[in-house]
Amino acid sequence: MGSRRSHPTILDVARAAGVSKSTVSNVVRGAAGISPDTRRRVLNAVELVGYRPNLVARHLVQRQTTTVGIVVGDLANPFYSELAKLVEQRLSAHRYTTMICNTDGSPENERTRVEALLEHRVAGIVMLQLSGDTDVVGELRSQQVPLVVVSCWEDGSNCVSIDDSAGAALAVGHLVELGHRRITYLSSSLVETRADADRLEGYERALAAAGLEATKATLRWERPAYLRSDPRILHELERVLASEDPPTAFFVSNDLVAVDLIEALEELGVRVPEDVSVVGFDDIALAGLARISLTTVAQPREHLAGLAVEILLERIEAHETLPFRQVRLAPRLIVRESAAAAVGTATALRAAPRTRSPRRTSA
């Protein structure tokens, strides 16, 4: 009867119930047109032999899986892990399973991971990160594999993101209202090229609208320290602050980097927001802590995830190829305490003694 160490199959059930394979298949799949009596017999047999459907066989014959891949740059980044969680949640509610791939931001990894997903014949892919260096998008399109790109814009594919430019303008507008006139944009490799460009554009637009000009030296941290201040970054920052006309505020394209920046500033003896203001982007959970209290541009994660899954499933379940859907959601400014009214801070750095973490003194 039952195979030795292998799983019972539909055939074992059929024998136990005294029916044919197809009948078992029909009841297992809940197909219509089965006599109540047969149904119970089969169900009992299923229970009896401990049958569990083999999805790999089913997927082979159907030439279609119910697996979707999600590729993410860095799962340790709370913005992405939360997004991944939400996507998995919704996918699971629709009886799909999720394969996850972490690329570490490397195009090479991105390529091989997507390749693996394709070999697994995933029904669709959600990308939370897109290096841009590789043509995965084209590849997926040519393979007819539904793709939706989240939180960064990509022409020629489905995507759902926020209006990055408007978000940046919101942030910069806030800083301008607070009286800041020298605002530096700090970006990092943590955010996609396109999103970064859009945020930069919004930054420049908001500045122009206020009759200000962008700081010549837009900063970019290639390898952010990630919740840990890095000596090289400290030096760079020190140089910027020691310049002729140092910024009184920073608009940072990413909360994680904004928090790093605050760490670095305070390590240099510059207080936030008393001496310098900082506003971030994303609104990760961490930003809401009283001790961090980061003013930031919030992305509606639930909405992003919900739309992503909706768009993806729509394409997976459609029989024809649907036109792209590209949706932009509105960002929202969350005002907290990392940005305050501008004061004369031009000499902040030189005036402050360079001590480490001057914030707390022992009790």
Added chain:
Amino acid sequence: MGSRRSHPTILDVARAAGVSKSTVSNVVRGAAGISPDTRRRVLNAVELVGYRPNLVARHLVQRQTTTVGIVVGDLANPFYSELAKLVEQRLSAHRYTTMICNTDGSPENERTRVEALLEHRVAGIVMLQLSGDTDVVGELRSQQVPLVVVSCWEDGSNCVSIDDSAGAALAVGHLVELGHRRITYLSSSLVETRADADRLEGYERALAAAGLEATKATLRWERPAYLRSDPRILHELERVLASEDPPTAFFVSNDLVAVDLIEALEELGVRVPEDVSVVGFDDIALAGLARISLTTVAQPREHLAGLAVEILLERIEAHETLPFRQVRLAPRLIVRESAAAAVGTATALRAAPRTRSPRRTSA
């Protein structure tokens, strides 16, 4: 030749190369004993028709997949997302793909997600969370599906975790050395039952060793607010602090909750560490920020992940059933600034005016 919208198969390659299916299969799989000439012809044909192996077919015939499931309680919890990332990384290096399931801590979800993994015939499962309310462990054993449980102990299965009891003792010992005599243990539903029990045990042991006794009211937050102070929790805390002999220090079984606790304390006007000390558990990235500076017990995540994968692959690739491997790693105390020397703080709460976030005053 090429099928309409379906993928080219091994047969298409065979025809294009003028060889048989098996030959193609052999070269694709890199089997030995293929003439160099045939090999090139096949490889060219592969390129030509755009062939990509169908893993679902391969897995069906081999009756074994190269997919492993990882089930996690909450991907948004940085401790777990980082662990998940590390596991995926190592798995991927061994050419395995990862299916991820987020249970949200619900036993019901845990059951259905594991069921789905089983239907997918995953080669093995890594559990980063175990509700304990369901008998998944028994089920997996009876199905002969290799399982390794990480960061919590489970008799009767492979597991790798740290010595929770020793970790707790480390934390409490530190607090005792700082002069604290009334130390409360605060646990939460974020940590597994068994790990929680072990930490409690270590806490009591360390206290006993110092001739102290455990606070009567060991606190437990069932639904931690998660980086956001919750009114109910605030009340509970207020009650504890207003008691006859309030604690001067808290040992918290989880960093996230420790950070919540600090938030809540400060919201009540109690300063950390000046008035009350806090030590956490896990050492998530966040804990290292200067503004948080949480003294905590570190778990060697990389080591945990590495061992988990090693143990899992060992069982997957072994032909026989191997005996359980259960390994406990040593925890390490990371001393930062959230715990300081004990001072008379019995009246801290009553003395301090109840203001919100009194830490910063505007510039």
Added chain:
DNA sequence: ATGAAAGCGCTAACAG
């Protein structure tokens, strides 16, 4: 309402 038969794309003996 149920069963028989033909594969899905691939691997794994086994022959030649």
Added chain:
DNA sequence: CTGTTAGCGCTTTCAT
């Protein structure tokens, strides 16, 4: 060294 053959477990016409 290469080809033939027989399935893996399931779904899906098509008969009955």
